[in-house]
Amino acid sequence: MFDYNFHWRPVFKSLPDLLAAGLTTLEIAALSMVLGIIFGLGLALIRMHMRGPLKWLASAWVELARNTPALFQLFFFGFGLGAVGIHMSPYVIVLVALSFNCAGYLAENFRGGFQAIPDTQIRAARSLGMTAWQSYTRIIIPQVFRIVYHPLTNQMVWAVLMSSLGMLVGFRELSGETQALASRTYRIFEYFAVTAVIYYVIVKIILLGSRMLATRLFRY
């Protein structure tokens, strides 16, 4: 029954490559989170404060990002746009698709965060003589940040996990690198087992870092 010989040596030999690819994974996840936060914030504000075609567009973005598989979005940006002449490198495809997805999910989190802050606070801030910008950056945003901090951490973890889909469009992040190495040696199980461990460690590091940051940020 158990006549399979495990060969771990090729995996350990290419461990430096895997770890370097792990850094690429972290990099693209972090970048897409930054873009996702920027666009997500914009989408949330547009959906709350605007009317007309811009709001319609923002809603379409959010609903599409949330109601279709991430893999579909990746294929759409990769192969779909390629058909109309927009060609991007695998790196850009993964980055755009991940940012699109993150922005959609984060927009809903931000909206929930903004709605949790009563309107009266803005009016109170304005009547104290603050400008609209001041009342937003000093009163609203800090409170919203506290509310969305945990969802943000979760989204970062999701971004790392989702970036593994890059393997299917030929992007050499952790999964893509693993697949390339595994198909060279045919030690598929061994390679992917080690990769799973690396992903687990990356996720744990993110969660730990987020918790440590939270104790510093939210001391009061």
Added chain:
Amino acid sequence: MELTISFFSGFQPSDLLYLTQAAWRTLLISILSISIGTVLGGLFGWMMYEGKWAAALTLGPLLDVFRSVPLIIQLVLFYNFAPIIGLNLDPFLSGVVILSIYCASLVANVARGGMEAVGQPMRRAARSLGMAYWQDLRYVVLPIGGRAVFPSWVGVALGVMKDSALVSVLGYIELLKASQILITRTQEPLLILTIAGAFYFALSYPISRYAATLEKRWSS
């Protein structure tokens, strides 16, 4: 004499039927995995709730692994691991196994949250009315806790439905794989991906809207 050979043929109405069948297979694997995953997840959630530290040391970290490793890696690992221990599973079964466990690991958290949402006084009241432990679970915890976490369960279920697209990696011809096959033949990625996306959207959007309205109604 000029001989023209066409390698590609355009999109035909019969392809729409093909995509519909593929969408049905997506639905099939999703419903199967979500059903098994929900039953297992409910059981795990109950064990985590009742088992306190014993479960926190064993079951908790184990389920955590499935949430911290990308689904695509889990699928590839399991698909390559099953033959090692002498199981010969086709892509469909492998997909169901992994999707179910993945779903269970997510539902376990939801179920535990639901049990924690039922106040201790309520449960003592149920027991002091003469209800047995199981009656208390069935007639008090299930309706009240279930209602509290129903929207997040819907979220998990929809997530699993969307993630079922990843089973295409193993070669199971579900919606996304089918659209890839059609793209190869017709060379019309934008059209076919749009149709596939519309299928996913049509499956996911009404349910997520329904859950959102339920959540709003129950919270008020």
